[in-house]
Amino acid sequence: MNPAPARDSEPQPLIRLTGVSKIYGTGQAAMHALRGVDLAVAKGEFVAVMGPSGSGKSTCMNIIGCLDTPTRGSYRFNGIEVGDLSRDQRAILRRHCLGFVFQGFNLLNRTSALENVELPLIYRGVPLRQRRRQAATALAAVGLAGWEHHTPGELSGGQQQRVAIARAIVTTPEVLLADEPTGNLDSERSLEVMRLLTDFNQREGLTIVMVTHEPDMAAFASRQIHFKDGAIEAIRTA
Amino acid sequence: MWWETFMLALRAIQRNALRSGLTVLGIVIGVAAVITMVTLGGGATAKVTEDIGKLGSNMLQLRPGQGFHGPGGARVSAEPFEVADAEALAREIANLEAVAPTASRSMQVIQGNENRSTTVIGTTDGFVLVRDWDLEAGRIFNPGELRGGKAVCVIGETVREALFGGLEPIGETVRLDRISFKIIGVLAAKGQTSFGTDQDDLVLVPLRTFQRRIAGNTDVQVIYVSARDGVATDRVKTRMERLMRERRRIAPEAEDDFFVRDMQEIVSTMTSTTRVLTTLLGAVAAVSLLVGGIGIMNIMLVSVTERTREIGTRMAIGAMERDVMRQFLVESVVLAGLGGICGILLGLAAAGVGARLMGVPFVFNPGIVCLAVIFSAGVGIVFGYFPARKAARLDPIEALRHE
Numbered sequence: 020m021n022p023a024p025a026r027d028s029e030p031q032p033l034i035r036l037t038g039v040s041k042i043y044g045t046g047q048a049a050m051h052a053l054r055g056v057d058l059a060v061a062k063g064e065f066v067a068v069m070g071p072s073g074s075g076k077s078t079c080m081n082i083i084g085c086l087d088t089p090t091r092g093s094y095r096f097n098g099i100e101v102g103d104l105s106r107d108q109r110a111i112l113r114r115h116c117l118g119f120v121f122q123g124f125n126l127l128n129r130t131s132a133l134e135n136v137e138l139p140l141i142y143r144g145v146p147l148r149q150r151r152r153q154a155a156t157a158l159a160a161v162g163l164a165g166w167e168h169h170t171p172g173e174l175s176g177g178q179q180q181r182v183a184i185a186r187a188i189v190t191t192p193e194v195l196l197a198d199e200p201t202g203n204l205d206s207e208r209s210l211e212v213m214r215l216l217t218d219f220n221q222r223e224g225l226t227i228v229m230v231t232h233e234p235d236m237a238a239f240a241s242r243q244i245h246f247k248d249g250a251i252e253a254i255r256t257a
Numbered sequence: 258m259w260w261e262t263f264m265l266a267l268r269a270i271q272r273n274a275l276r277s278g279l280t281v282l283g284i285v286i287g288v289a290a291v292i293t294m295v296t297l298g299g300g301a302t303a304k305v306t307e308d309i310g311k312l313g314s315n316m317l318q319l320r321p322g323q324g325f326h327g328p329g330g331a332r333v334s335a336e337p338f339e340v341a342d343a344e345a346l347a348r349e350i351a352n353l354e355a356v357a358p359t360a361s362r363s364m365q366v367i368q369g370n371e372n373r374s375t376t377v378i379g380t381t382d383g384f385v386l387v388r389d390w391d392l393e394a395g396r397i398f399n400p401g402e403l404r405g406g407k408a409v410c411v412i413g414e415t416v417r418e419a420l421f422g423g424l425e426p427i428g429e430t431v432r433l434d435r436i437s438f439k440i441i442g443v444l445a446a447k448g449q450t451s452f453g454t455d456q457d458d459l460v461l462v463p464l465r466t467f468q469r470r471i472a473g474n475t476d477v478q479v480i481y482v483s484a485r486d487g488v489a490t491d492r493v494k495t496r497m498e499r500l501m502r503e504r505r506r507i508a509p510e511a512e513d514d515f516f517v518r519d520m521q522e523i524v525s526t527m528t529s530t531t532r533v534l535t536t537l538l539g540a541v542a543a544v545s546l547l548v549g550g551i552g553i554m555n556i557m558l559v560s561v562t563e564r565t566r567e568i569g570t571r572m573a574i575g576a577m578e579r580d581v582m583r584q585f586l587v588e589s590v591v592l593a594g595l596g597g598i599c600g601i602l603l604g605l606a607a608a609g610v611g612a613r614l615m616g617v618p619f620v621f622n623p624g625i626v627c628l629a630v631i632f633s634a635g636v637g638i639v640f641g642y643f644p645a646r647k648a649a650r651l652d653p654i655e656a657l658r659h660e
Binding site for chain 2: 081084086087106107110111113114115117119121123125127129130138139141142143144186
């Protein structure tokens, strides 16, 4: 199964999974979350990952996000074999190359929007003033200029998710990984968030991999990958 | 990075101010108790040492009878001393500054309509040397007055105040037991001892006068001796004991029927008592810090559980194990350290009030304060380690999924 032969001829896709399997447990109780997945995502793509729960899409996202490693097969990120990296090396890779957006926003409570956005910069060792400036710029980019000092409790769900997006893009990552970013939002806020993501993808060339089970949201992506029973069932290109 | 972690820790503590406060209460109380006790103990020691210095730390007292024998100790009937014993001490023992034989009695001292119950001491001019006592006015007995048993006296400050108020006492007379004594001197005030006795409540008269006209015998009750500066008092003590055994004809196998009290012995007893006390306090402190530390560990474990999603988010964003470890470790150290600082402030305040109430000086001990800071921070590290490691070892995927 070779999902995208044309792209394989390109020098090096940003994300390349080759025969990736993930097995939890051993023997009789072994659970095959992924069964030999092959997937390549090129720089600048906007990919939606879809499928029912238990289909393996979350496991696949965790592996792409370097939070987990394949049991078998190879995952190369930018040519680096992630399976060979230690826990800390994967943390460094996430720190420098990946941005995360979660369904539940995962902002720090009682902490201002600005400080939430600064968080990844702290781990990068960016000095305070530069951090403040970059965080303010990122907040302005998601349309939240003037909301810097509001805490998550004082922001709407849509605004909170935009703060989370600002936190993900403040480090100018190679890939933005969004795990059901609109799952907790009403349709209007969902559209706002999707427009924002599309905007970053088209204007900045930001590579986005997004998990969703809403076809309306997946429609924004340039490619839809459907998972079923731990394998890719279909790929649709917009 | 460390600064950020520190600020983060402060914020986390402030967010749960009440809980944090209750958690560190154990450490606060433990540290405060130790600081209070050590500071007050230091003040009391300083006070007692100062008092003993006022008595004269080179001073030895020779008394008939036996010293501090416990209950059941043989009671030997003891002859009082005589003036000849004091003269023998002065003659035969080298390196003595002064010798003062004394006999005393509690009596009424009367002047006009005023009277006061006080201690009358018959002694020689050596008394003020031995006790290192200055005269406020007038003079001490001259040899003629001592030999002739003249009716002259030197009064203490408390007696002067009671009988004369603002009037000039020198040259006036007071009556002791219907005998009139002419006042020739006033002693400088020494104040109270740490045991609360007023050292200035006394009247000195020549020993011979006391024996003939007040006591009606030739007994000497206590002989005070002072060694010259830099002379080891224990050696003087040994020589005094040998001489007295000889003079009192005590058989070689028999026990002494007198005893010599060495002020330096008392000082060293005080010092060792303080040391024992400090050790006990240290043990109490260790227990309270242990209890406080367990409290901190408990609350840090709760905190790690509560903030599992936060930890997952931080890990996804790029925090390494050691970053998470540091965050929680710093938080527990800051928590314990704040407890320690509160304890120190509280302890010093309590010691300040206590010192005033007890009438002892406030002796600030920087060593114990440093120790308290180091120990409380150490408690933070030791008891924060396990929760911090638990946080650092979380699986980011599990942590992110945590509700």
